[in-house]
Amino acid sequence: MQTEIINIGDELLIGQVINTNASWMSEQLNLAGFPVHRVTIIPDDPQHILDALKESGQRSELVLLTGGLGPTKDDLTKDTLCKYFRTKLVFDPVTFQTIEKFFKARGFQVTVINRKQAEIPENCIAIPNINGTAPGMWFEQEVPGVEKKHVFVSMPGVPFEMKAMLLNEVIPRLKQYFQPVTVLHHTLLTQGIGESFLSDLLEDWETHLPVNLHLAYLPQPGIVRLRLTGQGDDESRLQKQMDEEISKLKLLIPDYIFGEDNTTLEAVVGKLLKEKGSTLATAESCTGGYIAHLVTSIPGSSEYYKGSIIAYSNDIKVKELGVNEKTILENGAVSEEVVKQMAGNVRTRFDSDYSIAVSGIAGPDGGTKDKPVGLTWIAIAGPSGVQAGKYFFGDNRERNIRRAALQALNLLRKHILGS
Amino acid sequence: MQTEIINIGDELLIGQVINTNASWMSEQLNLAGFPVHRVTIIPDDPQHILDALKESGQRSELVLLTGGLGPTKDDLTKDTLCKYFRTKLVFDPVTFQTIEKFFKARGFQVTVINRKQAEIPENCIAIPNINGTAPGMWFEQEVPGVEKKHVFVSMPGVPFEMKAMLLNEVIPRLKQYFQPVTVLHHTLLTQGIGESFLSDLLEDWETHLPVNLHLAYLPQPGIVRLRLTGQGDDESRLQKQMDEEISKLKLLIPDYIFGEDNTTLEAVVGKLLKEKGSTLATAESCTGGYIAHLVTSIPGSSEYYKGSIIAYSNDIKVKELGVNEKTILENGAVSEEVVKQMAGNVRTRFDSDYSIAVSGIAGPDGGTKDKPVGLTWIAIAGPSGVQAGKYFFGDNRERNIRRAALQALNLLRKHILGS
Numbered sequence: 001m002q003t004e005i006i007n008i009g010d011e012l013l014i015g016q017v018i019n020t021n022a023s024w025m026s027e028q029l030n031l032a033g034f035p036v037h038r039v040t041i042i043p044d045d046p047q048h049i050l051d052a053l054k055e056s057g058q059r060s061e062l063v064l065l066t067g068g069l070g071p072t073k074d075d076l077t078k079d080t081l082c083k084y085f086r087t088k089l090v091f092d093p094v095t096f097q098t099i100e101k102f103f104k105a106r107g108f109q110v111t112v113i114n115r116k117q118a119e120i121p122e123n124c125i126a127i128p129n130i131n132g133t134a135p136g137m138w139f140e141q142e143v144p145g146v147e148k149k150h151v152f153v154s155m156p157g158v159p160f161e162m163k164a165m166l167l168n169e170v171i172p173r174l175k176q177y178f179q180p181v182t183v184l185h186h187t188l189l190t191q192g193i194g195e196s197f198l199s200d201l202l203e204d205w206e207t208h209l210p211v212n213l214h215l216a217y218l219p220q221p222g223i224v225r226l227r228l229t230g231q232g233d234d235e236s237r238l239q240k241q242m243d244e245e246i247s248k249l250k251l252l253i254p255d256y257i258f259g260e261d262n263t264t265l266e267a268v269v270g271k272l273l274k275e276k277g278s279t280l281a282t283a284e285s286c287t288g289g290y291i292a293h294l295v296t297s298i299p300g301s302s303e304y305y306k307g308s309i310i311a312y313s314n315d316i317k318v319k320e321l322g323v324n325e326k327t328i329l330e331n332g333a334v335s336e337e338v339v340k341q342m343a344g345n346v347r348t349r350f351d352s353d354y355s356i357a358v359s360g361i362a363g364p365d366g367g368t369k370d371k372p373v374g375l376t377w378i379a380i381a382g383p384s385g386v387q388a389g390k391y392f393f394g395d396n397r398e399r400n401i402r403r404a405a406l407q408a409l410n411l412l413r414k415h416i417l418g419s
Numbered sequence: 420m421q422t423e424i425i426n427i428g429d430e431l432l433i434g435q436v437i438n439t440n441a442s443w444m445s446e447q448l449n450l451a452g453f454p455v456h457r458v459t460i461i462p463d464d465p466q467h468i469l470d471a472l473k474e475s476g477q478r479s480e481l482v483l484l485t486g487g488l489g490p491t492k493d494d495l496t497k498d499t500l501c502k503y504f505r506t507k508l509v510f511d512p513v514t515f516q517t518i519e520k521f522f523k524a525r526g527f528q529v530t531v532i533n534r535k536q537a538e539i540p541e542n543c544i545a546i547p548n549i550n551g552t553a554p555g556m557w558f559e560q561e562v563p564g565v566e567k568k569h570v571f572v573s574m575p576g577v578p579f580e581m582k583a584m585l586l587n588e589v590i591p592r593l594k595q596y597f598q599p600v601t602v603l604h605h606t607l608l609t610q611g612i613g614e615s616f617l618s619d620l621l622e623d624w625e626t627h628l629p630v631n632l633h634l635a636y637l638p639q640p641g642i643v644r645l646r647l648t649g650q651g652d653d654e655s656r657l658q659k660q661m662d663e664e665i666s667k668l669k670l671l672i673p674d675y676i677f678g679e680d681n682t683t684l685e686a687v688v689g690k691l692l693k694e695k696g697s698t699l700a701t702a703e704s705c706t707g708g709y710i711a712h713l714v715t716s717i718p719g720s721s722e723y724y725k726g727s728i729i730a731y732s733n734d735i736k737v738k739e740l741g742v743n744e745k746t747i748l749e750n751g752a753v754s755e756e757v758v759k760q761m762a763g764n765v766r767t768r769f770d771s772d773y774s775i776a777v778s779g780i781a782g783p784d785g786g787t788k789d790k791p792v793g794l795t796w797i798a799i800a801g802p803s804g805v806q807a808g809k810y811f812f813g814d815n816r817e818r819n820i821r822r823a824a825l826q827a828l829n830l831l832r833k834h835i836l837g838s
Contacts, residue, residue: 012442012445012458013445013454013455013456013457013458014445014446014449014454014455015442015443015444015445015446015447015449016442016446016635016637017442018437018438018439018442019437019438019441019442019458020437022438022460023431023434023435023436023437023438024434025434026431026432026433026434027433027434027435028434030432030433030434035432035433036432036433037432037461037462037467038432038459038460038461038462038467039431039432039438039458039459039460040457040458040459040460041441041457041458041459042456042457043456048456048457055474185433185435187435196530196532196533197530199532200530200532214429216429216430216463218430218435218436219577221579225435227430227435229429229433282729284708284711287715288711288712288714288715288716288720288724289703289708289709289710289711289712289714289715289727289729290708290712290715291708292703292707292708292711292712292729293707293708293709293711293712293820295707295708296707296708296709296729296731296781296820297707297816297817297820299782299783299784299816300784301707301731302731302732302785305707305731306731306732306734306735307728307729307730307731307732307735307739308708308727308728308729308731309726309727309728309729309739310701310708310711310715310726310727310728310729311726312715312720312721312724312725312726312727313721313725313726315725315770316725316726316769319768320726320728320768320769349738349739350735350739351734362715363718364718365718365719366721372524374524374525392525392526393525394524394525395524396550397716397718398716399579401712401715401716
């Protein structure tokens with residue numbers, strides 16, 4: 001079956017409000033077994049609403065609408081729904097009681113405008129709104145040549161009203177009405193390899209995936225998420241099938257996977273340090289505090305993070321990090337020797353178990369033929385010694401900073417795990 | 420004319436990724452004089468893509484597509500575009516050169532998969548992608564009974580690739596092709612005051628604005644942007660009208676405005692330091708490197724930024740920043756005395772003209788009745804001495820870090836300007 005979402009609201013079409021309703025609804029509907037095939041945003045305009053209802057009603061068994069139901073915009077969507085379903089508004093006493101109760105609980109009388117909210121199209125079933133006054137509306141529509149009537153559900157656009165209504169009222173009714181297929185997702189998070197190189201490594205495995213499983217590549221600067229999606233009738237069988245393929249996938253790219261599903265590299269590293277009771281210090285040059293920022297964005301990071309010295313000039317590298325002046329003169333600030341001294345010395349000074357040091361050329365200026373923009377040295381120091389690696393990231397300052405920071409955190413993760 | 424956006428991507432339909440592209444694109448297209456009337460999200464599926472192309476092409480003069488252009492297997496958009504426009508893929512040598520250059524700069528050879536990215540539909544014009552390998556594509560389509568051909572533009576879905584392409588390549592071409600009404604924008608950037616308080620101060624001025632001018636409040640954590648938009652036929656008259664109102668607006672809230680249009684507080688502060696030939700050092704506790712990250716996100720910041728000590732534990736505050744241990748014991752780490760010592764000492768140690776120090780409780784843990792989550796002390800030190808201020812930001816860790824960092828940068832800006 002096909003499901004779609006229609007979000008009504010001018011504010012969504014001028015960039016003032018990001019349409020977070022659609023992604024939240026899609027996630028919940030997917031989890032409940034109603035994969036969403038289309039999302040449409042339209043303005044608060046009767047003709048646009050009518051067009052969208054006509055198109056979606058022909059295409060999809062299930063259409064969920066949000067927005068256009070507040071006390072001020074009320075008439076617009078409800079009148080258009082009446083026009084589409086060739087019906088009229090009638091006063092619903094049960095809905096009115098709910099509205100009256102809602103206002104009384106807050107010490108208010110029901111206004112004329114709010115009384116109008118109890119008027120709903122004659123052919124719909126009202127769905128209670130526990131967090132507001134505009135009821136939801138459930139419509140069923142005969143479609144020529146189709147046995148089961150199509151369903152339209154209209155909900156308020158205010159996120160906390162819509163969310164409670166979808167979870168507590170709408171999804172249970174949908175499950176009863178339709179018999180949804182099972183959809184499962186599993187995401188692996190990778191760092192240090194680009195989308196096309198990953199694709200080369202996975203090509204053979206991907207071609208042999210069962211037809212009901214599908215892999216998607218979701219790249220961000222420095223990170224590629226791999227999402228495996230499966231559909232099936234039998235949940236436990238599907239789960240087993242997914243687990244098998246995920247196991248195979250993990251064996252193909254063990255060096256690049258740092259986590260699963262909704263986590264971040266900084267959270268994974270933080271958890272690892274916490275579990276080991278270990279501490280971390282950092283010494284940053286080109287990343288300019290971004291590693292520290294990622295590490296400290298995790299609540300509770302003060303348990304394992306001691307701090308950082310950001311040495312954005314050579315004299316600070318010498319004075320505050322104890323880097324040998326001669327080493328800088330002979331090798332340059334962006335070199336294996338310097339980054340190793342930075343890592344070793346900050347670890348000693350901050351008395352931490354582990355340390356990270358980064359020195360590179362973030363750009364856009366400062367590159368030379370031998371040391372181009374994007375060149376970055378990263379060192380990790382720990383109880384077992386210091387190791388360093390050389391990387392070429394690219395020519396964009398913002399992404400070089402991000403890529404270097406993520407690469408450094410992943411090196412630390414591997415160093416701690418002893419791989 | 421009617422404009423619509425089609426975002427292609429399974430990830431947008433399972434709730435894993437919020438469709439921020441649509442709101443950003445809507446904003447930019449609106450600003451350029453192309454109001455958006457519809458946004459549609461569809462899966463990576465040829466039939467859905469084909470249906471959406473057919474519907475939108477009938478309805479709208481301008482259709483912008485994103486997504487489905489990466490080098491991997493889940494990308495079907497180009498084949499579907501060929502089917503829709505009844506054309507075939509051809510190898511584009513210019514695009515290939517760009518891809519080759521992109522890979523060479525990173526020390527890689529072009530793979531077979533990436534070579535395929537230089538194949539584009541025969542009837543389109545390739546649009547360069549400065550941040551990636553997939554080119555954009557500009558199509559024009561004859562529509563029966565319509566004089567001007569409809570335009571379709573296909574762009575990558577990766578936000579930073581799409582953004583650069585839309586701003587630098589697509590919008591200038593659209594302005595040349597369609598000649599939209601003149602829309603002018605002027606944005607003032609404020610820090611340190613919330614949206615509702617600003618609105619109170621501006622109410623009277625706003626009510627008396629000419630009907631063709633409109634003010635929008637665009638809040639972000641710590642910053643409110645005020646965007647004045649004007650529409651008109653005569654550009655120079657409109658410009659004069661806008662300038663007059665902006666002058667009045669500036670007089671109403673002089674203390675809160677730190678810049679105009681597309682700048683940032685970190686860029687404004689950087690420019691000021693550079694102009695004065697002055698240097699900066701920072702000492703961060705609760706902001707955990709975020710101030711350093713903001714400062715060093717500006718190209719050329721090594722000219723004025725010397726570095727930072729991030730002291731995420733009390734012993735680092737004592738050992739590395741020379742804060743008096745007794746002061747911490749008597750006043751706590753989040754106090755006027757500690758933050759003043761941090762600012763003064765880092766300025767001396769790093770031999771900088773100015774310094775910033777921050778100490779606060781970012782949350783979610785660590786708050787007490789006397790010192791709740793969100794309490795933050797900020798100090799600025801300069802040639803004329805040290806000043807400190809106390810702030811209460813809120814209960815959200817991420818926003819507290821951002822608000823504290825922006826407040827600190829604005830305090831430094833005012834300190835340097837001597838206000």
